[in-house]
Amino acid sequence: MFGFLVRRLLSAIPVLFVVSVVTFLIMWIVPGDVTAELAGPDATPQQVEQLRRLLGLDQPLFGRALIWYRSLLHGDLGQSYLLNRSVSEAVFERLPVTLSLAGLALVLSVLMGMLLGIFAAIRHNTWADQGAMTLALLGLSLPDFWFGLVLIFFFGVQLGWLPTGGFVPIAESFTGWLVSMTLPALTLAFTQMGVIARMTRSSMLDVIGQDYVRTARAKGMPFRVVIFKHALLNALVPIVTVIGVMTGVLLGGAVVIESVFSLPGVGRLIIGAIQRRDFPIIQGGLLITAATFVFVNIAVDVLYGWLDPRVRDDR
Numbered sequence: 001m002f003g004f005l006v007r008r009l010l011s012a013i014p015v016l017f018v019v020s021v022v023t024f025l026i027m028w029i030v031p032g033d034v035t036a037e038l039a040g041p042d043a044t045p046q047q048v049e050q051l052r053r054l055l056g057l058d059q060p061l062f063g064r065a066l067i068w069y070r071s072l073l074h075g076d077l078g079q080s081y082l083l084n085r086s087v088s089e090a091v092f093e094r095l096p097v098t099l100s101l102a103g104l105a106l107v108l109s110v111l112m113g114m115l116l117g118i119f120a121a122i123r124h125n126t127w128a129d130q131g132a133m134t135l136a137l138l139g140l141s142l143p144d145f146w147f148g149l150v151l152i153f154f155f156g157v158q159l160g161w162l163p164t165g166g167f168v169p170i171a172e173s174f175t176g177w178l179v180s181m182t183l184p185a186l187t188l189a190f191t192q193m194g195v196i197a198r199m200t201r202s203s204m205l206d207v208i209g210q211d212y213v214r215t216a217r218a219k220g221m222p223f224r225v226v227i228f229k230h231a232l233l234n235a236l237v238p239i240v241t242v243i244g245v246m247t248g249v250l251l252g253g254a255v256v257i258e259s260v261f262s263l264p265g266v267g268r269l270i271i272g273a274i275q276r277r278d279f280p281i282i283q284g285g286l287l288i289t290a291a292t293f294v295f296v297n298i299a300v301d302v303l304y305g306w307l308d309p310r311v312r313d314d315r
Helices: 003-027 034-039 045-055 060-073 087-122 127-141 146-156 174-208 211-218 224-261 267-277 277-308
Strands: none
Touching: 003 060, 003 277, 045 087, 060 224, 087 127, 087 224, 087 267, 127 146, 146 174, 146 224, 174 224, 211 224, 224 267, 224 277, 267 277
């Protein structure tokens, strides 16, 4: 298992390098100049040029890349043009909001999706199966931002049960955090629940037809023991794989949902930086988000190897 983990960690290095290169090139190729906004509308061309030299924007693209990678090797993501603080501080200050949103949404989507998929599998080819898969398809089809607005209207505006925005840190109050994150997490979870539900149903149908499941039922074991202990455990491998891929979708979806629910997360920070051409924030935020996704997938690969030793090769 140790060799398996080391190989996965080493494979993350070229992935992160490619992500950093693509992010850097996109940021510096797109039109727009942050110096015009920093200098103000009354600035003279000489003042704008002086600011460009101060920020190092007068150098060629290759020179800027060397400076950025040199700083990156020392753990320095640079300095924000507009926030007057380091990129690391700005991103890591907001990262817990994004991770807590994606994490809670992942838990909810897995729980709802697996229960829905198991229910559909044990009621195969019945109206209950068709209804469960219709609900899963509905979740896959709805735009998350639209579904979030619907939840805000009904549960926040009409019923007044839940807040329509804002964030309470979990360190201050777990209950307050849970209440503030319920609607955004449900929005993300419902749109991804269908993937888990369909994969769970498919895997469970394959496993339920196996000889060892029929033998367990023939021995008179309780139905719930057969389903949750014998069938579900053996159907988990493809489900875990889907969960790893879905983590990236949830992190990406958090960018939109943070704006809909006014959450002070990394996604909202990146959107604000894009609007104002604050390139260091964009680069640092995207790189940290990509690194989070990569390491979550490494954890999923390790779990995959633990569930199915055939995928490991420690020789």
